[in-house]
Amino acid sequence: MPSTITHLQCSRPACGKVAPYSTLQNLCPVCSSPLLARYDLSIAKRTLTLDAVRTRTRTMWRYEEVLPGAPPVSLGEGMTPLIHAGRLGERTGLSNLYIKDEGLNPTASFKARGLSAAVTMAKALGAKTLALPTAGNAGGAAAAYAAKAGLGCVIAMPADTPMANIMESRAFGADVRLIDGLISDCGKFIADNRIREGWFEVSTLKEPYRIEGKKTMGYELWEEFGGRLPDVIVYPTGGGVGLIGMWKAFEELETMGRIGSERPRMIAAQAEGCAPIVKAFEQHGESSEFWNNAATVASGLRVPKPLGDFLILDDLYASHGEAVAASDSEMLAACREMAALEGIFAAPEGGAGLVAIQKLIEQKKIRCDESVVLFNTGSGYKYVEAWQAALGM
Numbered sequence: 001m002p003s004t005i006t007h008l009q010c011s012r013p014a015c016g017k018v019a020p021y022s023t024l025q026n027l028c029p030v031c032s033s034p035l036l037a038r039y040d041l042s043i044a045k046r047t048l049t050l051d052a053v054r055t056r057t058r059t060m061w062r063y064e065e066v067l068p069g070a071p072p073v074s075l076g077e078g079m080t081p082l083i084h085a086g087r088l089g090e091r092t093g094l095s096n097l098y099i100k101d102e103g104l105n106p107t108a109s110f111k112a113r114g115l116s117a118a119v120t121m122a123k124a125l126g127a128k129t130l131a132l133p134t135a136g137n138a139g140g141a142a143a144a145y146a147a148k149a150g151l152g153c154v155i156a157m158p159a160d161t162p163m164a165n166i167m168e169s170r171a172f173g174a175d176v177r178l179i180d181g182l183i184s185d186c187g188k189f190i191a192d193n194r195i196r197e198g199w200f201e202v203s204t205l206k207e208p209y210r211i212e213g214k215k216t217m218g219y220e221l222w223e224e225f226g227g228r229l230p231d232v233i234v235y236p237t238g239g240g241v242g243l244i245g246m247w248k249a250f251e252e253l254e255t256m257g258r259i260g261s262e263r264p265r266m267i268a269a270q271a272e273g274c275a276p277i278v279k280a281f282e283q284h285g286e287s288s289e290f291w292n293n294a295a296t297v298a299s300g301l302r303v304p305k306p307l308g309d310f311l312i313l314d315d316l317y318a319s320h321g322e323a324v325a326a327s328d329s330e331m332l333a334a335c336r337e338m339a340a341l342e343g344i345f346a347a348p349e350g351g352a353g354l355v356a357i358q359k360l361i362e363q364k365k366i367r368c369d370e371s372v373v374l375f376n377t378g379s380g381y382k383y384v385e386a387w388q389a390a391l392g393m
């Protein structure tokens with residue numbers, strides 16, 4: 001089934017600028033907001049059915065009607081297991097707790113989905129060298145897919161990024177620049193040099209396709225829940241691409257008549273040491289403020305000011321969701337629980353999600369019979385330093 005992509009459109013409704021998908025694009029040329037891919041869903045819905053997708057390739061590319069159309073640069077991303085967490089659920093007080101284990105993706109995090117889509121389109125549209133700032137895992141994924149595609153890759157990451165991210169990126173042949181600072185400083189380095197160097201920037205939300213890859217997490221839940229959606233989705237939020245992407249997937253599914261207007265409550269889990277979305281949510285703000293001195297072992301959550309903050313917050317409010325922060329010690333303790341009770345060696349980001357669930361149950365904002373999906377966004381194998389501390393080694 002071919003892709004039904006028709007155009008790109010600015011994510012700010014007041015702008016709405018349309019851009020072609022047939023050339024390389026970064027932000028909206030008018031207002032510098034993220035561009036979103038749009039599809040002819042009246043055509044897509046003819047073939048995108050539960051029965052049809054179940055017969056297709058076991059990667060995220062099975063939802064091809066609603067993904068960009070080019071030969072996929074694929075390492076087998078997506079279709080991660082959705083595990084019923086019976087023992088952890090019992091301990092936590094939930095009979096329907098599920099863990100979507102994104103640590104089983106290529107390069108051991110959910111970043112594989114977004115980068116598979118972005119690298120696919122960048123290659124198809126003629127980019128030669130990709131560049132991005134990263135908190136860690138996106139860099140490793142970009143480097144792997146660039147290697148697979150035969151493209152150059154320049155990665156700027158904080159000097160104190162977990163060693164596994166630096167090692168994998170170098171192994172995949174990327175040009176890794178270690179910057180004394182945070183992802184925001186790395187972003188500035190890439191933005192300042194990209195034009196002179198001829199790099200195509202694939203930073204979070206600065207090109208339209210990472211979100212398309214990440215939205216497949218929403219399509220997978222729809223498929224795994226047999227055409228329905230869970231009551232609650234808990235998502236460790238840094239740049240928020242997966243949360244925005246899943247919300248986009250649900251809108252597309254509704255437009256295609258595959259689901260009704262009901263939606264899961266979306267829960268953004270953040271770290272106490274960097275919680276701009278939690279702070280904005282508590283103040284009912286439309287956007288976030290830059291978080292000074294961001295620090296947490298959950299390196300993927302160390303994003304002081306997400307570019308798509310207004311989209312994340314819109315989706316949280318629309319879903320009647322929540323935003324909850326976890327301390328580093330809370331999230332590492334939660335990781336140990338997940339490991340001991342479910343055999344899942346999680347990233348600290350996944351631990352933050354479990355803490356959010358525990359806190360919301362205490363506050364009676366999640367009921368014991370609700371279906372709750374916790375996204376473990378990465379593998380603990382990439383966080384040896386954090387796990388050493390967690391285990392007191």
Ligand SMILES: Cc1ncc(COP(=O)(O)O)c(C=O)c1O
Binds near residue numbers: 111135138239241
């Ligand atoms: C393991 C992990 N979890 C969560 C995140 C945050 O992802 P997002 O930017 O989609 O909010 C990251 C980002 O680097 C990550 O590496």
Ligand SMILES: [Zn+2]
Binds near residue numbers: 010011015028031032
């Ligand atoms: Zn615009």
